[in-house]
Amino acid sequence: MMAVKRRRLPSANLLVGATLVGGLAFIALVAVFWTPYDPLQLSLRIKLQPPSAAHWLGTDEFGRDVVSRAMAGAATSCWVALLAVGFAVLAGTGVGVVAGYFRGWVDRILMTFNDALLAFPGILLALAIMVIVGANKYGIIIALGLAYAPMVVRVVRGTVLSIREKEYIEASRMIGNSEMRTMVRHVLPNCVAPLAVLATSLFGWALLSESALSFLGLGVPPPAPTWGNMLAGSRSYMQSASWLGMVPGLCIALMLLGVNLLGDYLRDRLDPRLNEA
Amino acid sequence: MTILNTPDIVLKLDNLCIASTSSGALLVDGLSFSLDEGKFLAIVGESGSGKTMAARSILRLLPTGVTVTGGNIYLAGESLVAASGRRLQALRGGTVGMVFQEPMVSLNPAIKVGQQMAEGLRLHTTLSATEIEARSIAMLQSVQIADPVRCLASYPHEFSGGMRQRIMLASVMMLKPRLLIADEPTTALDTLTQLEVLELMVALAKQQGTAVLLITHNLGLVAKYADNAIVMCKGKVVESGEARQILANPQDPYTKQLIEALPRRLPTVAKAPTPPVVEVRQLRVNYAVRRTSWFGKTSTHCAVDGVDLAVHQGETIAVVGGSGCGKTSLGRALLRLIPNGGGQILYQGQPIEDATGSALHEFRLACQLVFQDPYSSLNPRMRIGEIIYEPLLHLPMMSASARQQRVTEVLGEVGLPGFERRFGHELSGGQRQRVAIARAIVRRPAFVVADEPVSALDMTIQAQILRLFAELQRTHGFACLFISHDLAAVEQIADRVIVMQSGKIVEQGSRDDIFDRPQHDYTKALLAARTSV
Numbered sequence: 001m002m003a004v005k006r007r008r009l010p011s012a013n014l015l016v017g018a019t020l021v022g023g024l025a026f027i028a029l030v031a032v033f034w035t036p037y038d039p040l041q042l043s044l045r046i047k048l049q050p051p052s053a054a055h056w057l058g059t060d061e062f063g064r065d066v067v068s069r070a071m072a073g074a075a076t077s078c079w080v081a082l083l084a085v086g087f088a089v090l091a092g093t094g095v096g097v098v099a100g101y102f103r104g105w106v107d108r109i110l111m112t113f114n115d116a117l118l119a120f121p122g123i124l125l126a127l128a129i130m131v132i133v134g135a136n137k138y139g140i141i142i143a144l145g146l147a148y149a150p151m152v153v154r155v156v157r158g159t160v161l162s163i164r165e166k167e168y169i170e171a172s173r174m175i176g177n178s179e180m181r182t183m184v185r186h187v188l189p190n191c192v193a194p195l196a197v198l199a200t201s202l203f204g205w206a207l208l209s210e211s212a213l214s215f216l217g218l219g220v221p222p223p224a225p226t227w228g229n230m231l232a233g234s235r236s237y238m239q240s241a242s243w244l245g246m247v248p249g250l251c252i253a254l255m256l257l258g259v260n261l262l263g264d265y266l267r268d269r270l271d272p273r274l275n276e277a
Numbered sequence: 278m279t280i281l282n283t284p285d286i287v288l289k290l291d292n293l294c295i296a297s298t299s300s301g302a303l304l305v306d307g308l309s310f311s312l313d314e315g316k317f318l319a320i321v322g323e324s325g326s327g328k329t330m331a332a333r334s335i336l337r338l339l340p341t342g343v344t345v346t347g348g349n350i351y352l353a354g355e356s357l358v359a360a361s362g363r364r365l366q367a368l369r370g371g372t373v374g375m376v377f378q379e380p381m382v383s384l385n386p387a388i389k390v391g392q393q394m395a396e397g398l399r400l401h402t403t404l405s406a407t408e409i410e411a412r413s414i415a416m417l418q419s420v421q422i423a424d425p426v427r428c429l430a431s432y433p434h435e436f437s438g439g440m441r442q443r444i445m446l447a448s449v450m451m452l453k454p455r456l457l458i459a460d461e462p463t464t465a466l467d468t469l470t471q472l473e474v475l476e477l478m479v480a481l482a483k484q485q486g487t488a489v490l491l492i493t494h495n496l497g498l499v500a501k502y503a504d505n506a507i508v509m510c511k512g513k514v515v516e517s518g519e520a521r522q523i524l525a526n527p528q529d530p531y532t533k534q535l536i537e538a539l540p541r542r543l544p545t546v547a548k549a550p551t552p553p554v555v556e557v558r559q560l561r562v563n564y565a566v567r568r569t570s571w572f573g574k575t576s577t578h579c580a581v582d583g584v585d586l587a588v589h590q591g592e593t594i595a596v597v598g599g600s601g602c603g604k605t606s607l608g609r610a611l612l613r614l615i616p617n618g619g620g621q622i623l624y625q626g627q628p629i630e631d632a633t634g635s636a637l638h639e640f641r642l643a644c645q646l647v648f649q650d651p652y653s654s655l656n657p658r659m660r661i662g663e664i665i666y667e668p669l670l671h672l673p674m675m676s677a678s679a680r681q682q683r684v685t686e687v688l689g690e691v692g693l694p695g696f697e698r699r700f701g702h703e704l705s706g707g708q709r710q711r712v713a714i715a716r717a718i719v720r721r722p723a724f725v726v727a728d729e730p731v732s733a734l735d736m737t738i739q740a741q742i743l744r745l746f747a748e749l750q751r752t753h754g755f756a757c758l759f760i761s762h763d764l765a766a767v768e769q770i771a772d773r774v775i776v777m778q779s780g781k782i783v784e785q786g787s788r789d790d791i792f793d794r795p796q797h798d799y800t801k802a803l804l805a806a807r808t809s810v
Contacts, residue, residue, distance in 0.1 A: 167654035170614060171716065175668040176641040185667075189658040 013265040020258025024251065028078050031071035039068040040223050048241045058243045060233065069225040070247050076220055077227040078255070080140055081206035087145025089199050092152025093191070099153070100160025101183050107157075114153045122147040123209055130218045137220050140213060144206050155198050159191045192270050200263025204256040211252070227252050287353055287456050287488040288312040288335070294347035295330050295339070295512075304330045304343065306512040310505075312488045314455070317479070319491045319503035319520060321535070323735035324706070327512040328492045332458050335490075336369050337362075353455065371401035374449035374487075376478075378461040380441040384433035391429030394448040401452055416447040420477050438600065439470030443477060450481045457482060460492040467599040467762040472806040475502065494736055496535060497765075497808025500524050508532045538740035539809075540769035545789060548772065551590035554724045554756040555611060555644075556623040560584045562606045562780075563618035580606040582780035583620070588724065593750065593757040595771035595788075597764060597803065603780040604760045608726040611758065612644050613637065625723075642671060645717035649729035651709035655701035661688075661712055662697030668720045683719060690752075691715045691745060707738035711745065718749055726758045731766055743770055764807045768792055776800045 036056075043063040051058045057066040099110040117125065122144075129143035163169065164187065172182040211228025213219040215235075220226045227248040234244035288311065295305040305327040312318045322328040333339050335350055335357065350357040352368065360368075369375075377383045384393060394413045398404055404412070410429070417425035420443040433441055442462060449457065459478065463471035479502055482489045491503060499506050499520050506520040508531065516529040527533045562581035580603045588594050596604040609615045611622065613629070622630040629640050648654040655664060662684055669680040688694055691711040701709055710730060717725055727746070731739040747770055750757060761767050767774060767788075774791040776784040776799060784797040795801045 167648040167650060168656040171646065171648065171654055171713075172656075172667075173614065174612065174641065174644070174646045175716075176638055176671040177667070186656050190656070 011265055011268075013261045013268075017258045017261030017263075017265055020254050021262055024074055024255050024258065025078065027071055028074035031068075031075045035065075035068035035071050037065035037068045039064060039072040039225050041065075048237065048244075050241070051243060057247050058241065060230075060241075060244055061237060066230075066243065066247050069230060070227070070251055073225040073227045073230055073248060074251060076137070076224060077207060077210060077252075080137060080144075080210050080220065080226070081203050083141040084144035084148065084206045084210075085199055085202045087141060088148035088152050088202060089195065091145065092149040093156050093188070093195065095149070096153040096156025097160055097183055097187055097191070100157040101164055101179070101187055110153075111157070114150045117146075117150040118154070122151075122205070123212055126209060126213060127216070127218060130213065135218045135221055137224075140210060140219060143213075144209055147209075148202050148206065151202070152195070152198060155194055156191055159194050160187055163187050163190050193267050196266040196270055197263050200259050200266070203259050207252055207255060211248075285314045286311045286351075287314050288490065289351040290331070290335075290348065291351070292348035293331065293334065293345065293350060295327065295334055295343060296346045298342050298344055303346075304512050305334070305509075307348070308507075308509070308514055309348075310507055310517065312456070312490060312505075314488055315483070315486045317482070317489045317491065317502055317504045319493055319499040319506045320509060321493060321496065321499055321506055322509035323494055323535075323737060325511065326509040328509050329460055331509075332460050332490060332492050335458060336373055336375065337365050338375075367401075370397045370449075370454070371452055372454055373456045373458060374452060374454035376442070376445055376449055376457065376459045376462045378464055380438045380445060380465060383445055384441055386433050388432075389429065390431055390433060390436075390444055393433075394429070394444070394451065397448060397452050412451060413447075416451045417444070419481065420444070420447040421473075422447070437470075439466050439474060442466060442470075442474050446474065446478055446481070450485065450487070453485050454487055456488050456490065458490045458492070461494070462491075463498070464493075464495070468764060468803060468806045469599050472808075495808065496524060496539060496736070501808050508535070535736055538737040540740065540743060540765040542768045542788070542792070545772075545787070548591060551592070552625075553587040553589050553623075554625060555758075556587040556621075557611060558585055558621040558623070560586070560607070560610060560620035560622065561618040562603070562610045562615060577618075579618070579780050581610060584777075584780075584782055586611075586775065586782075588756045588758055590723070590756050591750070591754040592772045593747075593759050593770055595759045595761060595767040595774045596777055597761055597767055597774060598777035599762065599803075601779075602777040604777050605728055607777070608646070608728050608758055608760050612646055612726055613640065614646070638671075642720060643723045645720070645722040645725045647710075647713050647717050647725060647727040647730045650733055651706050651713055652733075654713050655709055657701055659700075660697065661693070661699050661701070661704075664701075664712060665715050665719050668716060672720065687715045687719045690718075690749065705738075706734055707742060710734060710738075710742055714742075714745065714749070718753060718755070721753055722755055724756045724758075726760065728760045729762070730759075732761065732763055739766065746770065764792075764803060765809070776803065 041064060045063065046059050047061055047063040049055055049059045055065050055067070057070070059065055060069065095110055095114070099107040126143040126147040129146055130139050133139040133142055169182060169186055172186045177185070207227070210219055210226060211231050214226060214229035215232035219228055222229060230248040231245060237244050290308055290310050293305055293308045294303060296303050308331050310318065320328045320331065330339065330343060334345050337357070345358055352373065357365065391410070391413060395409045398409045398412065413429055414425040417428055422428050422440065422443060428444070436444065462478065463474050466474060475498065478489070491498070493499065503520040505518065506523050507517040508515050508523065508529065510531045515531045516523055516527065523532060524536065527536055560581055561579060561583055563577040563579055565577055584607060596607060598604050606615065610617045613622070617630055620630065621628055624640050624643070629636060632640060665684045665687060666680060669675055669683060684697065688696055691714055693708060693711050693715070701712065704712065731742050734742060743766060759767065759770055771788045774786065774788050775782055776791065776797065778799045784791065784795065784800045791800060792804065795804055
């Protein structure tokens, strides 16, 4: 059969994705040092003002500057989502590789537990964990990380199951490599492509879940801004002050788009078969 | 629509050109031939010769990105290049039948055999359901399926590869096509099954007057069955004419090279007796068979049943037998890759069947395995240099520079100098197999198991790899267990031959004894099924 070689496009995925993610990440970074106004400063006299020269995107129900809050929120939201996904990927990959590689009773025990976790809706699981670890930034990271880890386990285990039957795994055992080395050197690198795609979509879900948790009052506690709790707070003013919801909503949407495009690019890039010599 | 008024020409290709749309490369360049009713035409070539593309273009089954760019195809005088999609749909199956290479995937695993066979008749005829069933049963009988009624109600996974290919053949021939296109129909089957399927195919075609277009790389099959042959190389026809004439008296250098590449027996080299490297006594390998009921006992299937074997230093022992005879399990068990169900394995006189830890590690260091499939035996994320370097990490006495030097040396030995920075996917099948061999010999092992190392490769490449193997063995003197169903390759490379059938050794002896004076019926059958030019 002919292998149809895919021609490398001047990657639009990379360009748009990197611009969006890079731009938002840069804003988040700036917000750590400087925002136009103090994002926590209340001034009820100027509450719910529409966008103006002084407040580019208006003010919220407590008179806080929306630009400043969105900037500060970018830092918190992205950081929380990033760490939660990182946690889920690390924990999930470890468990997934071990379960898929060793099979047998190890697999059975790990997967039974994993399936039990998967049976809960992610947000419910996160809620339960939040109750235990407490509602703060790190609580959310652990809760979301644990809630998403089972999905990572599933994907990684499935991939490992197909990889472990490949002859290069047997070759690795024949060489005299330890199980550990075989897993790290031969199995793991070949799981990266599906993992990259999953991680990027998880990042999006983590951003959204963070806002959902904030909405239920279990997110990052106020007054610290996140895109999620800004969105949640804007609900009551949807008709009178639409910019309040639009700003964090747009931020989340753009970030998701950027991350997904980057994920697609990464998947192609990480597959050596699609790279020309 | 062009109509050529020549009734007994079933298929005529006129200067057919096929190209890849993305790169513009010509895959088939000016192929012309005509095939008469009831005749058998073989297209011979190696991978990349365009033979499969040519066959697929006839029914417009080309993969995306590949199109017919010139010339014409006439089926019984009707131009197929100009025909509508609907017209082609009517021809597929009805007038032109096709049998594919992979019997394991060409039947839909979710549909019962009976329904799959009936599908064609329902589409192309107006027979009633009972008539269809009667015909299916008759057809299955004629391809020698033992219990056709039960077969119709079974799923494809219940049958072996050979049986599936026979079912496939039955369902194609049931529609009485005027042309049968068979694309490497027996390549995935072992020698005996291959013979069965082909004999059936030829008999059915003769009986129904079907013209057959056989795509193959196996010159033996061409010699045995084809009336005419076309030899293709890189999209071009290099030679065509009467099959026997071409094989007996090839004109083109490429055809000569193909015939030259056929394995042949080399004179026996007298070797001084050497001590055995690996010995097994009464080795057994059992596989658990799934319980049939919840409370039933787990039964075991005995893949290797009490085998005694000694492999001496510098010697090649070939293990031959049909698929499922236990030859692969024997090789794996010898290397302790799968658990053995009893018996002794001795490495240099020491029992290692239960060895663990450092004793097992030491045994692993001295033994290696070369795999059948060069496409899945190399880690796609590692460079060739890293793949060959890795085994050396287990030799702690070796310095990094010495290791690097060894890698360079071994790559030179297998004929791939300067390939360190490449990835596996950048190499051809033959080159990958060379890498796999390099990985196996880089530590200078005492014992190498080669599990069908050439059966996935083209003829000329096979010859190269076999030569390379013999040469490396001469230089480094490792003992080799060569597992194969290809008797021709075995005849070329083996010192001794072991014939296995259902887990047992039925005959063993020197190569000349086995090939010239076979004793056991099974050996005789295997030898009779062998195709030669």
